[in-house]
Amino acid sequence: MKTTPMLRLLAVAVLAGSPTQLRLNAQTAHFTNELLPAVRRAASLIPGDAPTSIHVERLSRERMPLGVAIETDARDTVAADNLVFQVRFPRGWIVVDAADDREFEPNVTFWSDEAYRHIHELLRDARLVVVTHEHSDHVAGVLRSPFRSQVEAHTLLTRAQVQTLMNAPDARIRMDSAVAARFAVLDYEPLMPIAPGVVLIKAPGHTPGSQLVYVRLQSGSELIFAGDVAWNATGIALERQKPAATLQAFGLIEDRDAIATELRWLKNVAMPQMPVVVAHDGAQVEELIKRGLIVAGFDLRNR
Ligand SMILES: [Zn+2]
Secondary structure: OOOOHHHHHHHHHHOOOOHHHOOOOOOOOOOOOOHHHHHHHHHOOOOOOOOOEEEEEEEEEEEEEHHHHOOOOOOOEEEEEEEEEEEEOOOOEEEEOOOOOHHHOOOOOEEOHHHHHHHHHHHHHOOEEEOOOOOHHHHHHHHOOOOHHHHHHOEEEEHHHHHHHHOOOOOOOOOOHHHHOOOEEEOOOOEEEEEOOEEEEEOOOOOOOOEEEEEEOOOOOEEEEEEOOOOOHHHHHOOOOOOHHHHHHHOOOOOHHHHHHHHHHHHHHHOOOOOEEEOOEHHHHHHHHHOOOOEEOOOOOOO
């Protein structure tokens, strides 16, 4: 396969998890019609003010053939962004996904130094940081933060994410047990409320430590961050997986059965009721900004 900058970008991201070390017995039995009511109940368990808004900044952008992201004959190219999300509370915020590192992406077509500075401020002053999964383009901002000790202290990783990172063949983000001990590490099954209106949903498949992040705002509007279950929202809308050739080119072994189960649930249960935000789909996020469901630019007041 011809190597485009995007392919290199994704390949670098994928190196964070060794395909030979992925466990392929992902548990996805909870993706049923009962899951969403359970998630909604869990979102009410932690007392306090629900979040008020969701913000985003774009760190980088590449163009990627849609056929690299999903199984399709369409010849469109799509925006593949590195995005960081802020779940804003009346006081303080949670960060969802912690960005790539500049040194990891020397050839990326578009990179915003301004967003990079904002993201590291956002991570430093967050109450909590969570990542949808343990690939470098989602955790590098934590592991290579200029404010590392501050950020580690309020970053919540799952046991599965830590295990992958400790075995990562990519030395740039590999962590040893001493580093792992500096993080809050969580093991849960299959749901975990982490703040008023915010619930983690276990979703192994893309990586062993993949999870969805459900958010319900004070306004009642809901949203799910789906990470890299798909690289483009079309993958969920059409229930199309990443092409086998792409996975092979990146040396990535996903649990195809788990991904199929998750795509089916996201399409049929979640998507009719709320936006399902794919981590790299720049066009989808622009559309959500236009609809007023996500705000462009972080709100760093009232830390
Ligand atoms: Zn990614």
